[in-house]
Amino acid sequence: MSDTPDSAVRTYTEQHRAAFLADLAEWLRIPSVSAQPEHDGDVRRSAEWLSGKLAETGFPVTEIWETPGAPAVFAEWPSQDPDAPVVLVYGHHDVQPAAREDGWSTDPFDPVIRDGRMYGRGAADDKGQVFFHTLGVRAHLAATGRTTPAVHLKLLVEGEEESGSPHFRALAEERAGRLAADVVIVSDTGMWDENTPTVCTGMRGLAECEIELSGPGQDIHSGSFGGAVPNPATELARMVAALHDTEGRVAVPGFYDGVAELTGTERALFAELPFDEETWLRTAASRATAGEAGYSTLERIWARPTAEVNGIGGGYQGAGSKTVIPSSAFVKLSFRLVAGQDPERIQEVVRSWAEDRIPAGIRHRITFSPATRPCLTPLDHPALQAVARAMGRAFGTKILFTREGGSGPAADLQDVLGAPVLFLGISVPSDGWHGPDEKVELDLLLKGVETTAHLWGELADALR
Amino acid sequence: MSDTPDSAVRTYTEQHRAAFLADLAEWLRIPSVSAQPEHDGDVRRSAEWLSGKLAETGFPVTEIWETPGAPAVFAEWPSQDPDAPVVLVYGHHDVQPAAREDGWSTDPFDPVIRDGRMYGRGAADDKGQVFFHTLGVRAHLAATGRTTPAVHLKLLVEGEEESGSPHFRALAEERAGRLAADVVIVSDTGMWDENTPTVCTGMRGLAECEIELSGPGQDIHSGSFGGAVPNPATELARMVAALHDTEGRVAVPGFYDGVAELTGTERALFAELPFDEETWLRTAASRATAGEAGYSTLERIWARPTAEVNGIGGGYQGAGSKTVIPSSAFVKLSFRLVAGQDPERIQEVVRSWAEDRIPAGIRHRITFSPATRPCLTPLDHPALQAVARAMGRAFGTKILFTREGGSGPAADLQDVLGAPVLFLGISVPSDGWHGPDEKVELDLLLKGVETTAHLWGELADALR
Incomplete structure (x- = not known):
């Protein structure tokens, strides 16, 4: 026209x-x-x-x-x-x-x-x-x-x-x-x-879940019981820490199955864009880049799947200190997905990864939100x-x-x-x-x- | 008399x-x-x-x-x-x-x-x-x-x-x-x-601290930026996960310096007490014991120093989900100390352990409360x-x-x-x-x- x-x-x-x-x-x-x-x-x-x-x-x-x-x-x-x-x-x-x-x-x-x-x-x-x-x-x-x-x-x-x-x-x-x-x-x-x-x-697609770990039936005294029962907040931190390997890849087995890898043309087109790391960092309100080894920042955010903590909470969060072992702790996780990944399959592999990590004495609850392809x-x-x-x-x-x-x-x-x-x-x-x-x-x-x-x-x- | x-x-x-x-x-x-x-x-x-x-x-x-x-x-x-x-x-x-x-x-x-x-x-x-x-x-x-x-x-x-x-x-x-x-x-x-x-x-003595890690200047979109900048909640979880080794010992270098080890007589006297694990677990409102390898429950709570998470928080903690990378996350830690440990020295080793773990792009703040010997x-x-x-x-x-x-x-x-x-x-x-x-x-x-x-x-x- x-x-x-x-x-x-x-x-x-x-x-x-x-x-x-x-x-x-x-x-x-x-x-x-x-x-x-x-x-x-x-x-x-x-x-x-x-x-x-x-x-x-x-x-x-x-x-x-x-x-x-x-x-x-x-x-x-x-x-x-x-x-x-x-x-x-x-x-x-x-x-x-x-x-x-x-x-x-x-x-x-x-x-x-x-x-x-x-x-x-x-x-x-x-x-x-x-x-x-x-x-x-x-x-x-x-x-x-x-x-x-x-x-x-x-x-x-x-x-x-x-x-x-x-x-x-x-x-x-x-x-x-x-x-x-x-x-x-x-x-x-x-x-x-x-x-x-x-x-x-x-x-990118999106799969989100909340994982809650529960230990003591109520907050208990960290002096009387500390060091002798599992602490759900500590266990949760261990789970989150295990989410990535040292190369910044998501360490959930099966997570990368079917991922559409970038072609040379796509990488070249990305590279044509006037990317300036300092400007991008300002937009991200961040002080450094980080992420999966072997990929540029644009490749990381556009063409690679991720796992991020959106929120975490447990125990005493008020002013000062309170010497308790928290009864429970939770984390909200989101997984960004790329072409070739199936959200239902991702939910399955995340669930079994998490369940493999629940120590004795800790109960868990994993809730997935509806996913986006x-x-x-x-x-x-x-x-x-x-x-x-x-x-x-x-x-x-x-x-x-x-x-x-x-x-x-x-x-x-x-x-x-x-x-x-x-x-x-x-x-x-x-x-x-x-x-x-x-x-x-x-x-x-x-x-x-x-x-x-x-x-x-x-x-x-x-x-x- | x-x-x-x-x-x-x-x-x-x-x-x-x-x-x-x-x-x-x-x-x-x-x-x-x-x-x-x-x-x-x-x-x-x-x-x-x-x-x-x-x-x-x-x-x-x-x-x-x-x-x-x-x-x-x-x-x-x-x-x-x-x-x-x-x-x-x-x-x-x-x-x-x-x-x-x-x-x-x-x-x-x-x-x-x-x-x-x-x-x-x-x-x-x-x-x-x-x-x-x-x-x-x-x-x-x-x-x-x-x-x-x-x-x-x-x-x-x-x-x-x-x-x-x-x-x-x-x-x-x-x-x-x-x-x-x-x-x-x-x-x-x-x-x-x-x-x-x-x-x-x-x-036991007590040293308490709060560690806050800050990443983005504000909460940022986990889709737009996820996978390419450090996430302070993830980094905090990694720090907490690094607090103990696989044997349940506190992995902060220098933490056990000077710890008065239990003598055979002391262990024998503890063992004379009519300890019943099931009763104790009921008191602890817990489902399993856990802790430092090689020590009984009584030894763990009375004679061994500990590191416990009392509270953790960061990012979105409301109902449902919010796809953000949190601007910051904090953890409240308490360390129970035993004879031979000096709280000031513990504060020093915890501080330098934490500071050694701050990745690029993350700022930190460590605050200690007054300690108890x-x-x-x-x-x-x-x-x-x-x-x-x-x-x-x-x-x-x-x-x-x-x-x-x-x-x-x-x-x-x-x-x-x-x-x-x-x-x-x-x-x-x-x-x-x-x-x-x-x-x-x-x-x-x-x-x-x-x-x-x-x-x-x-x-x-x-x-x-």
């Missing part, structure tokens, strides 16, 4: 920028924290708000889809062109927990604009990136003079992504007919950085090339390719719908997902609008 | 039993909880009550000694015998917190007598055991016809033991002249059980033998020897006064120190009275 005048898209976007940002800020004010039951009502309110906004945008079909958990939003805008390809856009309207005392400079649920950025929980992950599709499709219509999009457009915006999407796969299976698409566009990722627009080609789109796929072209027109520069170290339910859509998954995200690493002072760069957000304004034509051409 | 007729002591004790118990009950009604500021007035009231009661008992000198915290009580009863040895009795008049809803069958501060036991907070720890000295010294005088004790008797009853005795060492140093003694008798421990009277010969009185010490003889006369049976795995400020008296510390306690494990339904066995309490009635003569003979 090279007949879409890029300047018309830009002008339309600029004209509607203020109203678009005001609407996004309104949405960010709804604390749709899916992990905290006290926010259940807010998650529902967020779904209703979005559904209303999509209807206002022009989507002739908007629906709220119930799940056993939080509701999803579905919208559909058929193309007047009967053989237009069907595109399903995926995003989520729930957000991570956030509280002012976590280190936020301002109320996480009262967004503010400072220095060309909007700060607020969900600004980048993922409300901002869902929201650019609303103005995007309107700019697409305005610039092309169409009354319906060049593709048959569907949107599915779930409400439990930050809680591990426990009901997403079942929802996708149940609604597979309504969701059927030739291609899935996921807008829940990011680009390399502010100056290097990139398309993501895959995400990894996914990866081949570099030569025509739809992936169309995304790169649309982005190139918006940004006016060469588009490079990345992957995403995080995880999303995109792979479930790939499985259930049998469609390739493409990633279109404009967030940048400094956006601070899941942390305090999450923000989105307004200029990039608007480039997201422009990209989608171009994308529907590019995809219609590429897939026709 | 075998000329003290044991029957005269018994008769005197029985005659004064009712009044003695009524007085103790009155003292237990004062909720002298040193850890709770709202009870500051009660702790003072407890000190005043005790001081008055000691004056009534006959102590010509009774004083309340102020500290920056709760007041201590000091009393002195010089012997008419100018070369009598000087004995200092130590105890405490403050108690642990207690509330009916913690599981008490009756009000913890309204003592009741049921089945030959007095139930109430402080009945055993430590008011009961301080209080037997009052009737004890009167029985001693009555049975021997003396007007002053056979030893120069001093009592120091502190008011902050249950809060970690923060000002005790300074008080002892400041008042060292007044406290000077040939021997210290601590009445704040227990016996093996109801049927096995024992003398405790030592307590171990103490141990040799089995052949004449004063210890005198305690055993006095106890044997009261109980009419062979006295065995134990140690105490816990720690107390007794060692400070040993240090400051340069006097050996002996332990005379009649509490039993079922007394429920620090728990609900704390009680003291009345028969044993009266045996405590009789023991002290014999002790002053025995000690005067042994130390003359």
